[in-house]
Amino acid sequence: MRMRTVSLALLLILAMVVSACAPAPEPSAPAPAATEAPAADAAATEPPAEEPAAGEAAPAASGTVIKVATQSPLSGPQSVLGTAIKNGAQLALEQNSAKLQEMGFTVELAPFDDQATPDTGVANAKQIVGDPAVLCLVGHLNSGVAIPSSEEYHNAQLAMVSPANTNPLITTRGYPEVNRIVGRDDVQGVVGAEFANTEMGVKSVYILHDKTAYGQGIAEFFRQKAEELGMNVLGFEGTEEQANFDSVLTPILAANPDLVYFGGIYSQGGLILKQMREKGITAQFLGPDGLDSSEMANLAGDYVKDMYFTTTAGPLSLFPKAKQFIADYEARFGEQVQPYAAEGFDAMNICLNGIAAAVEANGGALPSRAQVAAAVRATADYDGITGMKTFNEIGDLTVAQYFVKQVKSSDPAEWGAAEVVKVLDIPAPASN
Template sequence: MKKRYVGVLSAVLAASMALTGCAGNSNSSGGSNASGGQSQPAPGNSGGGTTEGGLIKIATQSPLSGSNSAVGDAIKTGAGYALEKRKEEFKALGFDLQLFPQDDQGDPKIGVSNAEMLISDPDVYGVVGHYNTGVAIPSSVKYEEGKLVMVSPANTGVKLTEEGKKTVHRICARDDAQGPKAALYAKNTLGVKTAYIIHDKTAYGQGLSDQVKLQFEKDGVQILGFEGITQGEKDYSAVLNQVTVKNPDIIFFGGLYPEGGILIKQAREKGFKGYFMGGDGLDSSDMIKIAGDAVEGVVFTSVAGDVTQTEEGKKWAEEYKKATSKPLETYSVYGFDSMNVILNGVLEAVKANGGKKPTREQVLDAVHKTKDFQGQFTKVTFDEKGDNTNADVFIYKYDKDKSIFVGKAE
């Protein structure tokens, strides 16, 4: 993605959301003005099905506070922009669209609590989320109970779509695609022969690192270490002292940018001269703020591509920035496309229901049947598991003040 700076939510979008009753609360309950006190709809008729017109809420779940809020807010803003652009379309059919953003804080317990609230609200018809796979997996159990469709713009953990849940979908690639392609790029393009792998012990970070390790071993790259660190710590000398002694060609980090930024900064301070690489967890403008000058040369794979690589995409990016008063983050586009996948499903379900408010099951069925939908960036066709058969992996490299799109990973 291009210069990924984090700003405040646009006055235009925020005002519009306020007028339509949107709740962007960041408390642990996920929005105190939600209709969370209502009982859960009966499974056979969840979310309406008999009334003409009415309220339709689409939720987002992402970290809107805490260390991962930069990307979390980008997902929310992109989804909100998509919804705003389609309000008139739904209004003409008698429906009031509302964005219902929830702050999962990157915490599984809060994500689950929010999910319980969402499935209890019969006006909620879908969820765009999450950012953290470790939050998405337990939350998806609740979505399955409530027959509430989820479309993720960012979750790459393999396990998410391997548990047989009908409600779970994602438009991005999985780690069993991202990990091998990262390892192949490191070996074939960077020419590494030895590697030290560090992960953050999360479902995402360790899962991605496991995939990288398998590919490195298959290709004959020697693994000099495979260690876990604790999220939130500020001093990683213990593991980095081992790295400097073994002096690998590359450090691969499976984790997110708050820890990734600290790791590369401290590694350089200790004299490490080799490559530093990570996955899509390093895909944030905050990586630059945290790592400082040490960010230069950091390579990462991402499951999110750069929309500005085409003229049409550049035009859309300018329109997006004007509407939201903030620069484009890569996952803003994926939030945008994920929301449109859900809204297309709602629209199809309304038509199938004779113009009346559909059930959640009808929306779920329509979303699951998504085929060859061309979003602003992504093309989406879901397989039986809910994975996007068109998902790709991309390579980026940081210079001192921005990330540079290198190309599609092969």
């Protein structure tokens, strides 16, 4: 095509017109301090930076600052476990970021409070992926928050290492960025049902759940296996109630089951157990890892004695490396180590190792998020506080541990001393 010549004077005139018509750029809002949790309403008021489509290369972060974000409930009734995740991750970053510092980078923690709600988690996720300095994410506590939030991480090619999420959908979507260092509910639910059948002698069960992706999901897996084993499932009921559970407990009293199974979190489970006993329900009580918190004892009092729960987070007494971790954690934060603190520590170390490996593979330069995600997924034989970790092709552990524990004391300070009655090493379910 023939090109036309435009005079220099005309070009200058056009440039002045365009400049006069263009709006003045607005200054960007300052980012929250990386060492402080954002406020609950800290979602960005300006539109987040445009995210790359899935499959496209994400831009590398600029400058020498690298951030690792955390997402977990830091406020509200589930904050005991959520804070434990954040604290464990923080301790790992403080102790183990020296290698990246020697490479010329400053490493910062960016903690976010997801309030155990999907909407807040997704809003935070948008803010996280909008910060190009964030190269990895440790989170979440709740699968119902992690599943929608991880859609944002996937679209931005941001690596996620979950210390607690057990719903199968976390990994079965096949996202290369999404990994977990705990087992899955389609196994944990089966472990619980088999234990109830063979060890507790249960013939009939009434199943409750909290209507979340986690609680209802694991309750479904428990029910399927219970029915397969010949147990009589007398009821399957969901509740979002937070205080008075009389409406769901009255039918249980009439049904008189051998066992009540609750799929959910301790903030409801402790009250359900207490109100069960006060109502005269004598059935045994069993639940999953969401009940694994000393807050169960605070809420249910003496009624926690002899209850059982399954968990993917083993007691630290079983792990040789945990003694120093416990001492360091209690010295740093001045409080008892809660479940998932050690998993938060291991998840952060896997992030840091992945970032360092990506830097080395990139010739010492700052890597892209996609490069970090690939390095994290390649994790093999990581020898952590909670045992050896190797990811398979979809981000599950090749072999995960499952535990059944029985509570022996109503003293919250003795929660960690609950008796381990069964330990199982089970390979990951086959990926589709």
